[in-house]
Amino acid sequence: MAFARLLAGLLAISGSVLAQSSTSYTDPDNGITFQGYTDAITDVTYGFVFPAGSDSDDEFIGEIISPVTNQWVGIALGGTMLNNLLLVAWPYDDTVVYTPRYATSYTLPTLYTGPTITALPSTSVNETYWKFVYRCQNCTDWIGGSIDLTSTNSTLAWALSTVAVDDPADPDSAFAKHTDDGAFYENYYAAQSADYYNYA
Numbered sequence: 001m002a003f004a005r006l007l008a009g010l011l012a013i014s015g016s017v018l019a020q021s022s023t024s025y026t027d028p029d030n031g032i033t034f035q036g037y038t039d040a041i042t043d044v045t046y047g048f049v050f051p052a053g054s055d056s057d058d059e060f061i062g063e064i065i066s067p068v069t070n071q072w073v074g075i076a077l078g079g080t081m082l083n084n085l086l087l088v089a090w091p092y093d094d095t096v097v098y099t100p101r102y103a104t105s106y107t108l109p110t111l112y113t114g115p116t117i118t119a120l121p122s123t124s125v126n127e128t129y130w131k132f133v134y135r136c137q138n139c140t141d142w143i144g145g146s147i148d149l150t151s152t153n154s155t156l157a158w159a160l161s162t163v164a165v166d167d168p169a170d171p172d173s174a175f176a177k178h179t180d181d182g183a184f185y186e187n188y189y190a191a192q193s194a195d196y197y198n199y200a
């Protein structure tokens with residue numbers, strides 16, 4: 001898997017140096033224009049949109065679209081696992097369970113208090129994909145880091161697993177280490193939208 005991604009990365013670099021960066025797309029299910037990225041190998045999409053013109057609102061709307069083979073998917077907003085706000089989500093029946101986490105060592109991240117996360121109505125689960133569309137308030141600052149909305153290329157990391165969490169009904173569930181992880185460049189500057197509060 002790591003070799004496949006390296007190869008894909010090298011091929012992408014030969015095509016375009018921007019291949020691993022976020023781009024603008026509109027999700028037809030909710031009409032939201034996100035600045036996001038789809039990993040070519042895992043087929044998981046990560047999208048983000050922020051209120052325009054200010055980083056004092058401390059919030060964003062995000063989405064994770066994943067094949068059902070992935071039993072949990074997480075993002076590391078600061079670009080690495082440690083000392084950053086982690087958001088983890090997994091499908092459960094016909095909905096998605098989500099949990100803000102934090103880790104100071106390479107062990108199971110613990111619940112992190114502060115963020116208010118709300119699943120938006122286009123969150124869905126079907127036979128092939130699950131989709132988590134969420135509003136994350138008090139989510140742009142955390143102990144040890146923050147999102148810089150002036151940045152056009154911040155490292156945003158992800159991790160996922162094909163192994164289910166121990167108790168999918170419980171946001172505080174334990175789970176085992178990711179079976180895959182990676183990162184891309186998020187253009188936070190371009191992720192700001194005047195339509196934000198219509199989306200929210």
Ligand code: HEM
Pocket residue numbers: 073074075076079080081082086087088101106107108109157158159175176177178181182
């Ligand atoms: C039981 C849970 C977890 C364990 C035991 C764990 C363990 C580890 C370990 C040992 C590494 C070092 C590199 C490697 O050995 O692959 C690592 C890297 C990483 N982990 Fe985790 N992890 C867990 C959960 C998570 C979660 C929930 C996220 C994101 C939401 C995450 C994101 C990352 C990322 C992005 C890396 C690579 C970059 C870095 O080192 O920071 N991990 N993890």
